Amino acid sequence: MRQSSLFTKTRREAPKDELAKNAQLLIRAGYVHKEMAGVYAYLPLGLKVVERIKAIVREEMEAIGGNELLMTSLQSKELWEKTDRWDDKNVDVWFKSVLKNGSEVGFGWSHEEPITELMTEYLASYRDLPAYVYQFQTKLRNELRAKSGIMRGREFVMKDMYSYTTDEEAHLKFYNAAIQAYHNVFMHVGLGELTYLTFASGGAFTQFSHEFQTVSEAGEDTIYVHKKKRLAVNKEVLTPEVLEKLDVKREELVEEKAIEVGNIFSFGSIKSEQLGLKYKDEEGTEKPVILGSYGIGITRLMGTIVESFADEKGIVWPEAVAPFAYHLVSLAGNNGDVAAYAESLYEELTDAGKSVLYDDRDVRAGEKFADSDLMGLPWRIVVGKDTLSSGQLELVHRKTGETTHLTRSELLAR
Amino acid sequence: MRQSSLFTKTRREAPKDELAKNAQLLIRAGYVHKEMAGVYAYLPLGLKVVERIKAIVREEMEAIGGNELLMTSLQSKELWEKTDRWDDKNVDVWFKSVLKNGSEVGFGWSHEEPITELMTEYLASYRDLPAYVYQFQTKLRNELRAKSGIMRGREFVMKDMYSYTTDEEAHLKFYNAAIQAYHNVFMHVGLGELTYLTFASGGAFTQFSHEFQTVSEAGEDTIYVHKKKRLAVNKEVLTPEVLEKLDVKREELVEEKAIEVGNIFSFGSIKSEQLGLKYKDEEGTEKPVILGSYGIGITRLMGTIVESFADEKGIVWPEAVAPFAYHLVSLAGNNGDVAAYAESLYEELTDAGKSVLYDDRDVRAGEKFADSDLMGLPWRIVVGKDTLSSGQLELVHRKTGETTHLTRSELLAR
Incomplete structure (x- = not known):
């Protein structure tokens, strides 16, 4: 591409209210434009980076059997009431509005509920399972503060994947395949060395969820890294019991600030039961489907790459995600x-x-x-x-x- | 792709409340899922069609010098007040919500304003012009009625392009190149024969805008087609003066229902003046930039293709947009x-x-x-x-x- 045909230019200064290094550099270099706090438009060079990251993630999701789809931003109140996540007391990042007929609608901050409800149309028998679906979706979240540039926005691009399996064994098999796929993604974009599989709090169903945390001064999380074992423990679960279970000693761990670039989570059958997603097994017995969820913040990953490699002169793109080589x-x-x-x-x-x-x-x-x-x-x-x-x-x-x-x-x- | 690895299945029946043929067929064949009236998710096969249409449109937009970017859904009230389009009395399709700090935000139903404001950061001199930018954006519109399936949704994918030029001559040159690019798109997706360049009402700046209308029983518009001259006149401007200007006779025109699949519009300098987008010419004199806008409804185009070619057995995809050949x-x-x-x-x-x-x-x-x-x-x-x-x-x-x-x-x- 000829630079003369690109409408963007570099700028000496980022907007004064922009505090995050990633956004300062991306704005100055003409990759993004700040619409409002936590809301960034992607200019031609920035969009190329986003698309390159998406292509890397897509390749790995397809390799583990993912079917790509695209859900909607508009969300129905009735659906989210079924899992008790409509009320602002339970979910405090909803943007909500009202249709002309007076009924309330929400804007998708997450898509576990609509995708799982969608699946009730297609999954009925053990023959239909497993099913793995994913999307690249613009999420809208009414965050109270948005000070980390493109790393925590009110509007951002996320890859979310969901696995639907018959039982725990099939679930774990896919869960482990997803961990490997995630490692591949972070390795491919150049963050492999800095990124740790991190044990974090689970939910009602499992003791742990897993995060992928990239060590960075710009991080909002605190993790404890075991460099030799290439694992980490999130501060929230740093207890003697957990350390014993992971067979690591407290003194072997180094405290680090880190950015959560991915997370994976086992839901068990909770959401399937709430939303009526059941299948018939080989004997004709009705059972709830086992659900897992797997996220990577695409634009956050872009911000993390900038934070990790930039020097005093500007951005340093790894070749795999650069807009041009x-x-x-x-x-x-x-x-x-x-x-x-x-x-x-x-x-x-x-x-x-x-x-x-x-x-x-x-x-x-x-x-x-x-x-x-x-x-x-x-x-x-x-x-x-x-x-x-x-x-x-x-x-x-x-x-x-x-x-x-x-x-x-x-x-x-x- | 193996069909056994696809989670979707065909269905005998579409939802009872779905009245539009395009959505009935797309739902039954497993291409889309209805989330609510006018809001559809794109399942794997449907997403492939969307992406193929986007690729065809992208190729033509790049060929006429377009820079692709991606604006945001969240929109600032202050910006839209500058052009007097925030008030629901003036624009009746806004979805609006409120940030945690109490300030109102809107969700992008159009992007002329934010893109033009963005351009004030980059366009200052005649040397920076012309600039042509486009995006594929999910538009959110609070439509009162949404009965045409994916052809008129509350959430839909649109390609919108904007041209910024120094003067009317440069504007018209690009405007005509865009007309040709649009013809190429509709020809490529298989709708060339059915689609007419249609004269429609202009605005304060020009007598006409131009629509691309595809003749179809499912259309919401009424146009008058001159088959021989391959042009049409929208009902709204069917006057003796217009007919004379176009050198056609009323009796040569055939009334048809049609779907508006594209439209192009000259704004002159109105919006640039409202938003302060000026440039300095070679003598250093400040002048407002001339703006044009060019839309194609991507998902509407997909619906139009289904409406145009389906038979009693189901969908018939033209090879250029089929999910698989x-x-x-x-x-x-x-x-x-x-x-x-x-x-x-x-x-x-x-x-x-x-x-x-x-x-x-x-x-x-x-x-x-x-x-x-x-x-x-x-x-x-x-x-x-x-x-x-x-x-x-x-x-x-x-x-x-x-x-x-x-x-x-x-x-x-x-």
Whole structure:
């Protein structure tokens, strides 16, 4: 893509009321726009990152048998009353409004209830099970405070998956497959090393739920990390009994701030019983379906990546989620030969299937480099007067700053 | 995809309160689920159709220079007050709610205002123009009645594009490019023949806006079609003056019911002036930016396709938007050889990059054929005992019912 055809620009300053590093950088670099506290629009480069993260998550969800669907934002009061989660006393993040006929509606902050009710239309027999469904949904949550940028918004994109199985054994088998799929996702987006499977409080049905927590100073949670065993314990369940059960000693754990990037949860049959989701087993006996739920905050993950890797110059995208792999910076100035070289290189790289943002703007070199650092694409290719005389292109790795020189054909062969 | 791995099933009956043919068929075939009147969830097959339509529209929007972004559902009262469109007296489809701090918020039923305000951050000089932006957004509209299935919902997916240009000449150039792009979209999805560029009422700025109307008995609009000139006039502007201007005679026009699948609109500088979107021209003089808006109802388009092509047996998808091109129906029964043949054919077709839904379910042939007709994939491949003896596969065209026989290698070479 030609940078001249992109309407966004970098900005020197983020809005004064923006306190979170992730949003400050994303706004300054032209990835997101702040509509109001906790509500961000995704500009072209930001939307590309969101879509790349979604593609990585989708691949893993499909690999464990997920069927993708898309539920609705509008939610019925009657449905949520069945599980006693309509009342603001029980759920304090509802946005609610009123239809023209006077009946109340809510806006989806979660979708366990509607998906489980939907399933009563399709799941009746053991032959219909298991079923695994997921969606990428814009969730709306009326949060009291929204100070963490895109990491905790009033409007955000989440992947939520639900498993429906006949019994505990089938449930656990899928639950463990989901844990592995989640590990794969965090590894793939570049957060593998920093992210820990974390034991957190369960519910009526199980002792634990599991969170995936990424160690970060920007985190809102406190966890206790066992580095050697690659696990962690959420502060809320840090008791001698739990430590004994996990076979770890308190002194082996390190306290860390962390961001919850994923969570998985066993509901047992509670919700299925509340919503009437039953199946007939091989003997014709009616039984409630076992439900699990599996979330990844897509836009939160994007914010976490920014928080984790940014440096004093700006954003540093891992290659797997970057909006473009290469930032081709032309220092042509008034030199038509350099401009022509850069143009033809851009065409050639793009034709070769490489993902390139081409800074073809007529601005000073210093501004181009500062913008490029702020925007954080993994590899910068510099074309200047020297390129024409030496035949060597400069390739700069954003993450390490390492500079290498290579010929045009070496670059194309990369 | 194996049909056995899909949780949805066909249903004999649609919900009793569902009156629209498009939604009745889409529900029965397992493409959508009705959450409440005018609010539909998209099940796996339905979501695939939505995504295919989006991809066709995206291609055309990119081709005319569009930058894709994603605005927010949550909308600020202060912004919409600037254009006097917050008050329910002026806009009667708002859903509104209240933040924890007591301030009112709305849910996006349109995005002209927020996108135009966003542009004030990025467009300052003639050098920044033109800019063309678009999004695929879930719109929320508090409609009084919602009786047309997915064609007029309280929650629906829309593509909205906005053009920002320096002057009327640049505006018209893009406006005409958008008309051509829209023609391409409707042609590509199979509705080209039925869809007319329609003159409709303009606003303060222009005499006309333009609609794209698809002739259909299910339409809510009345248009007057000039078949030869491939244009139409909306009832609302059918006056002698307009007919003269368009150089058509009343008696050449045929009254038709039609569905508005797209519309384009010139705003001139009205909204830019209200929202302070100005640019400096080459002399440094400040001028308001010229705005155009260009919509296509993505889910409405899906409903229109169903209405336009369905027959007494069910849905008939054009190949360009079908969730799968082929429905491979195995009539194996207890015959292991037939089952093995169907399995290997499925693998081979999929490996060859063909898009196949494989009915590997253990149900009667009659049920499989009825389901296949209802679901409406373009090509049905039948594998039965005869296939093994004759070496011939039966290929049935859903649209025409035409049956041909061909060998496995002929099928693969298709």
